[in-house]
Amino acid sequence: MYLPSHFRQTDTEALFGFIQRNPLALLVTAGSGGLVANPLPFFVSRARDGEDKDRLIAHMARANPQWQAIEAGDEVLISFMGADHYVSPNWYPSKQESGKVVPTWNYQIVQVRGTTTVHHDAAWLLDQVNRLTDQQEAKGEHPWAVNDAPEPFVTARMRGIVGLELAITAIEGKLKASQNRTEADRKGVIDGLESEGKPQAEAMADVMRSLG
Numbered sequence: 001m002y003l004p005s006h007f008r009q010t011d012t013e014a015l016f017g018f019i020q021r022n023p024l025a026l027l028v029t030a031g032s033g034g035l036v037a038n039p040l041p042f043f044v045s046r047a048r049d050g051e052d053k054d055r056l057i058a059h060m061a062r063a064n065p066q067w068q069a070i071e072a073g074d075e076v077l078i079s080f081m082g083a084d085h086y087v088s089p090n091w092y093p094s095k096q097e098s099g100k101v102v103p104t105w106n107y108q109i110v111q112v113r114g115t116t117t118v119h120h121d122a123a124w125l126l127d128q129v130n131r132l133t134d135q136q137e138a139k140g141e142h143p144w145a146v147n148d149a150p151e152p153f154v155t156a157r158m159r160g161i162v163g164l165e166l167a168i169t170a171i172e173g174k175l176k177a178s179q180n181r182t183e184a185d186r187k188g189v190i191d192g193l194e195s196e197g198k199p200q201a202e203a204m205a206d207v208m209r210s211l212g
Contacts, residue, residue, distance in 0.1 A: 019080050020044055041058065058132075080110045083204040089103055094184070106207075
């Protein structure tokens with residue numbers, strides 16, 4: 001990923017926090033079968049006793065052939081996207097001074113690489129599904145749990161999936177939020193985003209405000 005220094009994010013804790021808030025990622029594999037990409041939600045599993053690496057865990061349909069490519073050793077890249085929005089040159093006060101401005105796009109992304117293991121064990125799969133479900137249901141007034149469903153039904157569903165566990169060897173983040181512009185231009189972008197009145201624009205404005 002092209003990563004200019006002023007957009008680079010290096011705080012590992014912040015990167016993992018971003019993944020937890022934006023768990024749906026694009027799983028990309030590259031190997032003898034060519035490039036393959038599928039969206040999957042991932043769960044962050046921090047290194048525990050006896051483990052030397054943080055991990056991302058997920059599951060996919062057994063009918064999806066991508067897991068076979070992973071098991072065969074294809075290279076894996078996982079890409080998480082956050083807030084993003086178009087930035088109009090009209091939002092820059094500096095446009096009035098020189099006119100030397102162009103459109104751009106602000107966005108936030110985290111990319112992860114690592115060694116991936118495919119899991120078929122029913123106990124591992126059930127633990128992964130429980131952990132992902134509990135994370136996503138945590139804010140609900142009446143959280144749904146996997147054991148709310150009949151056990152035979154859950155057991156049958158487990159037979160239709162395989163698990164993925166990526167031991168992270170590299171993680172990098174990029175936040176493009178007008179950090180290379182003047183304070184006045186950055187404020188102009190925030191004001192412009194707010195004027196859009198759209199959730200996506202407001203989300204990007206919130207990210208920019210968080211930078212101070």
